[in-house]
Amino acid sequence: MESSRANAIASGQTRSRSRSRSRNRSRSTSRRPSLNKRSLSSSSSIGKLDITPIEIQDRPIPRVGITLDNTLPLDFFKQDILALTKTLRISKWHKKTLNVKYLKVNRISGALTNSIYKIEYNDGNIELPSLLLRVYGKNLDSIIDRDLELDILIKLSSKKIGPKLLGIFSNGRFEQFLEGFITLDKDQVKHEVISQMIGRRMKDLHYKIELDSHDYESKLPMCWRLIYKWLSIIEKDIVPSYIENKVDIDSVFLTSFENFKKLIELYRNYLFNLYDVDKFTENYKFCHNDTQYGNLLLDQTFNPKDIILQKELPSSAASYSAIIDDDEEDDDYETDDAVVISTSNKKDTSLVVIDFEYSGPNFPAFDLEDHFSEWMSDYHNPEKSYFIHGEFYPNQLQKLNLIKSYIEYDFQYPSSNLNTKIKFNDFSKTNATDLIQFEIKKLYNETIYWRSTVQIYWCLWGILQNGPFKANDDINTISQKSEEQGVNSIYNISTGVDSMSIDDHENLIIEDAITSSDDDFDYFKYSQQKAAIVIGDLIGLGLISKSDIDVPYHNIIKYLDCNLFDI
Template identity: 55%
Template sequence: MDISPANIRDTPPHSRPRSRSRSRSKTRTPTSRSSSAQRRPSLNSTASSSSSISTISHKRSLSSSSLNKLIVTATQIDHDRSIPSVQVYLDNSLPLDFFKQDLISLIKVLKISKWHKRPLTTSNLLVNRISGALTNSIYKLEYVDQENNKLPALLLRVYGKNVDELIDRDNELSILIKLSQKRIGPRLLGIFSNGRFEQFLDGFVTLNKLQIRDEVISQILGRRMKDLHYKIELDEQSDLGPQPTCWKLIEKWLKLFETELLPGYLDANMDPQKIFMVSFPQFKKIIQKYKQWLFNKYDAENFTANYKFCHNDTQYGNLLLHESFKPEDIVYDSSASNDNVTTIKSTSNKKDTSLAVIDFEYSGPNFPAYDIANHFTEWMSDYHDAERSYYIHDDKYPTQVEQLNLIKSYVEYDFQYPSSNLKTEKKFDDLINDSTNPVSIIQYEIEKLYNECIYWRASPQIFWGLWGLIQNGPLKPPANNSNASEQGINGTYNITVGTESLTLDDKDEEDGVLLEDAITSNDDDFDYLKYANQKFALVLGELIQFGIIDKTDIDEEYWPVIKYLDTKTYNV
């Protein structure tokens, strides 16, 4: 797990790591620090700012308010467990000492187990930022007193800005409660208005871009996905709607972008076609054509029978591996794969609990193929790239053998037949009646799921592309270049107002720009517009190859940007 010290603010500016963000303002200077909220206003910024428990301007922390006026409610998990909750906001843009004081106050109010009864001091509280999260700000909290006595570490999650329309927090809480009842994921310890405290999984380390490519770890992930998909029951009343979770949110975000954000793009002189590579109305029509094409591949009468509980965000930052895990402990042997040249290792599931999946903010009923396809596309991202963290490296997409390695592990583990009602040339009854060759049924399911992942692959690109636009928030209209004068004490001073840049170019940030403090929300450390553009470049490449659109439907100037992945499928 990548952890950066929260007190990085105390290091000289020249020794800090370079920010991943690209400033949209060419007029920023080291002395012109502005808050994240100012540079990227929240869609609900008024409510957020008025509810904050403390602000830099007032230097007032939660501890100075009347704690006994806060009403703590409890959400029941089961007969002997409940989660305390309080309606108060935590401002993680505060200076470190103030932030620590507010954390201690919240811990006391929520009566966090083993912490709240201790006389906590800010000097003994260690706050470390965990990098890699894009939606939230994540911290590891540790406490070591003067006698070197330690408390169990806590994970603090502060929700990011501009996510009110991205995440249904009530639905997320109900899912987390359901997972907690199954003893899946870290324990919830306390909830506040814009975040929560969780159990910190000691000994677990976040996977990186290289580890997810490890064939043994990939097989474990396949089995862990299968557990999640089939062992968490769906509610027939609320979970089996006409659209799976990803498409419900895609429809919602398309409408939100069109009504709330698109007018601001036009006011800011930003042409949306630079992001979508087609006009926005055309983009909407293309997406609907793809959706209809995709849904028509399944039995319409039993469409919701394909739904399983899916994570929907299986990027490597949400996958943790225990530091004691050794791949060689679970490798049985190697058997020939389909091409009879390369090999796929056979592994045991006895160490599968060494891999933990976290962050269920986007989870819900969906097609398993979406979850797997989403994970494969995350192989192309490097969110820790100092220069281009937004970039999609299409040459890093897993090979066919690498895909089959995970899919084979998924299908064979706790075998389910049929896994979906995808329309195929081969008939279910014919395969079932062929009892003399059960291997052919497994092979059929592997090939079928491989095909489904190809068909679904554009869906997570649409999903995360729109997510990036919503996460980015409204654009500011450019200020007019003008010169103004103001009468000073000893004369007249000329004031120049610059124009804010809103382009998608790759120019480096100017030297001397003040980096965000490590403890401050990192919403601005990622270029969401370029990220969305990269995702949509993948979408167009897929749909061209599927024959849903023609390349000539896109202006020729954007052709070099389009990304093409292999869309060959098995004949099933």
């Protein structure tokens, strides 16, 4: 079927798709069985769309106030995608007459908050540049400020950082698809060369993207502003719905919600007092705040060997043991002659950071620790995608590998105003190596201090993503008919019993819903895993004792290394 506007609104035409076609669509995760099987028909309806261009330097970016429904059956979803490319005047797409059957829509792995798709078109005569389609997830209005995100994307685009922004609609956007780049996986981010590249790329974001003057006005960095905002929403809208339905939400926090709030406040006071209170906001830098492996892309032609300068350097400059051995009292640290490899930054542009929806003014230590904490997740585990694997948290040498790369690249002093016993008041008498090693140790300590902030942040995020309590659908809702508004059509969709023949009943339990998105992630269990690390860290830092937590939850607590350098 042609996707021109005239054909897209043609009335009286019926579209259908077989179950076999639904199975051929690429998915990033396995999906649970569903009762929702659909039969399809379409009738025309279209309203004029108002386009508001947004200027990025001399390049206008079209913006339209319309919602793209990625739960539509795939054929309808494809039709709406093509209609949007025309409405938004996507370069090289909107002037072509395209046939929907040649459009490929593949779900890309790596995203929890959004549904991300690679859009391709090739009919043998016309081959168009691929697009990245991002459709925002559910329950996100209270989590992400889309206007702020757009401002940040405009700022980044003006500096040619990240993919080019092509068009914006109410619940998503089109971006340039970076051909030849692959999404890193949970193992690749741990590679010692790639880890050093990640450290340098984060340093670029922190120091080369300037904050605006108003970013320093808040006494709270972005992560803590959101923590308090989310706590308020959870207390007002979510906790009551679970209490009303006699669901034990306290098990998510390993304590009562009220006590969890008190622990958060106890920890925040401890954390903030570690810094120079009068100059607290001077620590703010532009941070990504979500550098999980799915948000890191690598040029598939990149070879780590191309940037290795040498595998051993003099211990005064590169040996991890040179950093560790200075702390004679830290017996818990390994003191093997572990040596860091040295790498060049000449191919750092081979690594691209994407998805800036959580970015903003923050402490760099939060940003680095957020990345370290993501090492513990395996979002594509078919059975326990929510589970946090404490044993995968980077060990001391792995953390130092990234932190050393971060500190030495475009060296900045001081990297923060963390209160320390050691002071460098006279730079003319300070050995450069001593100064660098001090900054490495300081940032290492800060990542441990900020680790609970990271876990609290994503714990609350998971609860908001899950949303208020929803009772299971009643059996009477299985059979129903509805109309769904597409971009330029109304789709009449029959679901459940009305759309099945007698022969279909035996497949009712195992048949997938024919939709273009899925969300099987267990947000509550994910939040509980994050809370378990918070409790473990507060015990490890000496802020609470294990006896403060009810005994039934003791076996859930997760303990990570809380040892600090003595500086």
